[in-house]
Amino acid sequence: MQNAKDTFYTTLQARLAAINPSRTLVLRGLVRPAMLVDENELPTAWIPMDAFRLQWTKLHVTSASPLPLVEMECTIQYATDGSSGNGGMDRGRLLAAMDAELASALAAEPHTVAKLNYAAAGAGVAPIATGTNVFWADPVFGAASAVGERLERTATVQVFANQEAGEL
């Protein structure tokens, strides 16, 4: 399951970075595409603006198969205060831009990607391909909500993978 989560995250991150390379954030001193997985970061109350935050929530495993089918729900939260230069009056436009970027990244073909094992990956060490793919359904976008001057939205995506023998 972790391989599927990692693979979906890196795939979505790469697609979003390709769509809008200028959407970045600084995290632990590094400039990176503005997307992170909450459970992979230090616990904090800080909510990054103009960035996508992934959380893995529901899990369902169907074992009636030689390779159990794993269905995971990924919630993607994002928010914006608008830009200070515009007094925040462009927050609706900026949220719409993030909506479009996320929708485009998830709608792009293919809707599958080879599942990779990142356990041993690192500098100069590529992840190892497993034998199956990760795939996902269309996203469901929740209602935008206003918290003070902040606009935020949560989208959910069902992510699927087959669990291979010995796989975490």
Place this chain on the structure above:
Amino acid sequence: MSTTATPLASVALIARRVRAYFAPVNRAAGLPTLFDPAQLGRFVLDTPPAPWIDLGWVSTFTRKCATKVDPLRAGAPAATVGQVRSEIEATVSLEFEVWGRLQATLASGSQQTNLLTTAAGAAPNGSGGVAAAPVPLLTGTGSASTATSLNVGTTAAAGFAVGSLVAVDVDYTGQLGYIGTGVSTAYVQSASAVGSDINYVRRVTLNVGVVIAISAGALQLSGPLPAGVPATGMRVSQLAGFCDREGASFFQEWSALFVLAGAQGDRILYHYPRLQAMQGSSEATEILAAPLERVRLAAAFRALPVKDANDGESVLCFRSYLPAALRNP
């Protein structure tokens, strides 16, 4: 050096939706276009191999087998000692996700006509009145016409606009039988039946395109004409749209390929070499948010048989399964 790999277990195919492809049937010769899944089954969905044409995604794809299997009984009391297929039949129904010339034609169940721009003062007619004079393709002057560029000359080009729909085909000069370049789109029983209309072939042809630019007397099209480079003698007519008629007599026939691309790289291909419409034109509506409705072309087809060259079996549909890489068969 040797390499060894351990195959994975096969799993049920999981797919998002069905992609449909069209190829013409040579009606005069009775020859469908055959798809060879052994050679071409892994083609990229966006770029089907020639002569297959992408029809886009389809929904509510439903295959039905109506083949009858009857028992052969013998003895007293009678017991089944064998079985026989007394009748083979298969149908397909679907909804096209896009309204295009080809999709509308296939779904209509009969011939579909191009609504050619009418001549001044033409009497009203349900499938379009008498058409305006067609524009010839120039030869020897300017660049030669291609599948995506029509050289009509600067004077005639002034009569077109970006966005114009055009039909490109030969004049009707008394041809009988199947007509339409590239795809047989109508059957003419007599010249008098079609009023010896010089535009009749262009009225029914599927060789249509949309003008996206006009330059130096040439009409640039958004994509290649289905029939390729225009042949000598072809002319160009503008059209407003398309029309099909409930009650018309012609049966469209086409070679069909439907692809279910699985999430694990597996793939199912359904190849119906001969499909004919089994219902008139109809639509399926989906309420988006009242009163808005999405209207899709609904179609149903009956499969006709072909002979499998491998063993002479009479076949309505070939279903092929291509497993994902390194799976136990």
